[in-house]
Amino acid sequence: MTLLSVAQMNSQNDIGANFCIVESLIEESKAKQAELIVFPENFICFAAGKQRETAAQFESIQAQLEELAHRHNIWIVAGTLPCPFRPDGSVIRDGRVRTSSLCISPEGTEARYDKIHLFDVQVGDAVGGYQESKFFEPGDQPVVVNTPFGHIGLMVCYDLRFPELALTLRAQNAQILTAPAAFTYTTGQMHWQLLLQARAMDTQCHVLGAAQQGWHGEKRQTWGHTAAANSRGHMLDIIQNDGTGLITVDFDSAEQQQIRESMPLMQHRKLIQF
Secondary structure, eight states: OEEEEEEEEOOOSOHHHHHHHHHHHHHHHHHTTOSEEEOOTTOSOOOTTOHHHHHTTHHHHHHHHHHHHHHHTOEEEEEEEEESBOTTSOBOTTSOBEEEEEEEETTEEEEEEEOOSOOEEEOSSSSOEEEGGGTBOOOOOOOEEEETTEEEEEOOGGGGGOHHHHHHHHHTTOSEEEEEEOOBHHHHHHHHHHHHHHHHHHHTOEEEEEEEEEEETTTEEEEOOOEEEOTTSOEEEEOOSSSSEEEEEEEOHHHHHHHHHHSOHHHHOOOOOO
């Protein structure tokens, strides 16, 4: 049995202040004897138009997170950070950055996933329309990380709407799916919990949804409700309060294996072409 923590934050544009909250959540997670903590999308800096400025500090922020993981002896899924270079080290030349989710062990960074699906949609909120592809370059590689407590498949926010990615991660032996997110209030209210449960049911994985909640500046409002679903698609816990919070849930790999053996979805899955 392993304990896994999932954070909710109301990150603003002050990196130092956000780091203080991050460390306090890690300390709370360790007090509950969790082995992993998952942070939301944009957890270190949530500020429109500051992606390149924050991306310039990517390696410094990564080093600080590695130090926290080492000092507190905990695995961290570091929400998302804007990164000015690709995994192969090549610099993105067109002014865009990548949305990168890092998986960090007490020994250092183990893996990096770059968000594949970009949020180019019209939403009926104060912002109106979102065009992530204007500011971000998409990734193109699914990532599964081997940890002492299970295989983690990394996703980010809008990725949750695409079961093909989650199923690809399951096919690559994922047992836990992480979903750092900053769902808008409008879309989160409609679909956030539903999507977490659907991807858990599709893949028979634990799904950990770490969410931003509240106002970020004058226009951007996120839904929150950090939550976790188990391998049957049942909700394990969900935060109903505003602002910063933490849930800690059980993960039992033996129980998950029994669920998968009793209903072997991956063996039964067929690719149907019309």
